[in-house]
Amino acid sequence: AIGAPVLAIESSCDDTACAILDADGRVLAERVHTQREHDAFGGVVPEIAARAHLAALPGLVEATLRDAGLSAPDLGAIAASTGPGLIGGLIVGSGVGKGMALALGLPFIAVNHIEAHALSPRLPGVVQGGAPFPYLLLLVSGGHCQCIAVEGVGRYRKLGGTIDDAAGEAFDKVAKMLGLGWPGGPAIEALAREGRDDVHPLPRPLLGRPGCDFSFSGLKTAVAQRLAPYGAGALPRRDAADLAASFQTCVADVMVDRAAHALDLLPEATTLVVAGGVAANGAIRARLMALASERGLPFAAPPLRLCTDNAVMVGWAAIETMRAAAGLGRWPFDDTAVRP
Numbered sequence: 001a002i003g004a005p006v007l008a009i010e011s012s013c014d015d016t017a018c019a020i021l022d023a024d025g026r027v028l029a030e031r032v033h034t035q036r037e038h039d040a041f042g043g044v045v046p047e048i049a050a051r052a053h054l055a056a057l058p059g060l061v062e063a064t065l066r067d068a069g070l071s072a073p074d075l076g077a078i079a080a081s082t083g084p085g086l087i088g089g090l091i092v093g094s095g096v097g098k099g100m101a102l103a104l105g106l107p108f109i110a111v112n113h114i115e116a117h118a119l120s121p122r123l124p125g126v127v128q129g130g131a132p133f134p135y136l137l138l139l140v141s142g143g144h145c146q147c148i149a150v151e152g153v154g155r156y157r158k159l160g161g162t163i164d165d166a167a168g169e170a171f172d173k174v175a176k177m178l179g180l181g182w183p184g185g186p187a188i189e190a191l192a193r194e195g196r197d198d199v200h201p202l203p204r205p206l207l208g209r210p211g212c213d214f215s216f217s218g219l220k221t222a223v224a225q226r227l228a229p230y231g232a233g234a235l236p237r238r239d240a241a242d243l244a245a246s247f248q249t250c251v252a253d254v255m256v257d258r259a260a261h262a263l264d265l266l267p268e269a270t271t272l273v274v275a276g277g278v279a280a281n282g283a284i285r286a287r288l289m290a291l292a293s294e295r296g297l298p299f300a301a302p303p304l305r306l307c308t309d310n311a312v313m314v315g316w317a318a319i320e321t322m323r324a325a326a327g328l329g330r331w332p333f334d335d336t337a338v339r340p
């Protein structure tokens with residue numbers, strides 16, 4: 001199967017995605033459908049998500065094949081995220097993928113969704129130098145918040161993670177308290193540009209503590225306490241902006257501290273990589289970039305469409321897994337001569 005294109009499916013949360021990659025990891029076609037059914041609820045509703053994946057996926061797969069100018073028999077393997085994530089969506093994605101593999105007589109590659117995020121900086125062309133192993137991955141989104149030592153294909157060490165909320169979740173909850181829309185991250189970042197970040201003293205959870213775990217629930221409570229005096233009345237925009245700026249700086253401080261500890265635990269790290277929706281935040285990115293340059297390390301953040309949930313990373317993880325299993329060389333690929 002190595003040599004023919006891989007079709008990959010992602011359906012672990014609220015993005016229904018399909019991608020087709022050639023054997024070298026070049027993207028032949030890619031489609032992402034972000035479910036808007038959840039906007040009114042201020043968060044992803046698992047039951048609605050599963051049904052929406054079921055409605056969208058077959059058409060999305062057909063359209064992606066069409067975009068690539070391929071038909072199903074041209075494929076060499078089918079891959080899908082099989083966990084972790086919302087079980088209803090995962091069953092839809094892996095069910096469709098396994099059904100296709102069965103019908104076409106192709107291998108089905110079950111991909112761990114976190115592994116897909118972890119290997120995404122190695123996609124050809126994404127990071128200069130290709131992010132050689134080992135590197136430190138800071139994965140920060142609405143669903144993930146962890147420091148991972150990526151030591152090889154199938155070799156990951158979780159150095160720390162959140163003990164309560166994910167960072168993106170904290171952004172979303174604070175945005176809700178400030179009366180901003182969902183998802184909250186971009187709204188907070190925009191509002192924070194108008195605010196002062198030193199007006200509201202907020203706690204920096206776990207800052208300076210050993211290890212690299214995260215905690216955001218105390219910070220969320222502190223923001224709620226700051227808002228209490230305003231009662232049910234409208235919050236003046238200037239105050240909301242100050243609070244947004246203070247909150248964002250607080251999260252950035254904590255992240256830099258945690259990433260610094262993680263780098264201490266992985267002195268061989270070749271690169272500091274940040275991925276996940278929160279990696280879109282310019283202020284946080286800039287602070288992490290400064291940390292990397294202090295340590296003399298390259299800093300890499302995959303482009304946003306690869307940072308948030310997508311099927312390209314799932315296809316790439318499948319390719320790296322198949323190649324490792326076949327004992328073939330790793331990227332940059334050096335086996336063109338032996339490939340059939």
Ligand code: KG4
Nearest residue numbers: 141142143168183184185186277278281308
């Ligand atoms: O990776 P993602 O699209 O989905 C998962 O959670 O897996 O990440 C979405 C999260 C949301 O919590 C959103 O508020 C946050 O990423 N986010 C941001 C920004 N853009 C998105 N957080 C802070 N600043 C941003 N600019």
Ligand code: ZN
Nearest residue numbers: 117141143309
């Ligand atoms: Zn994800």
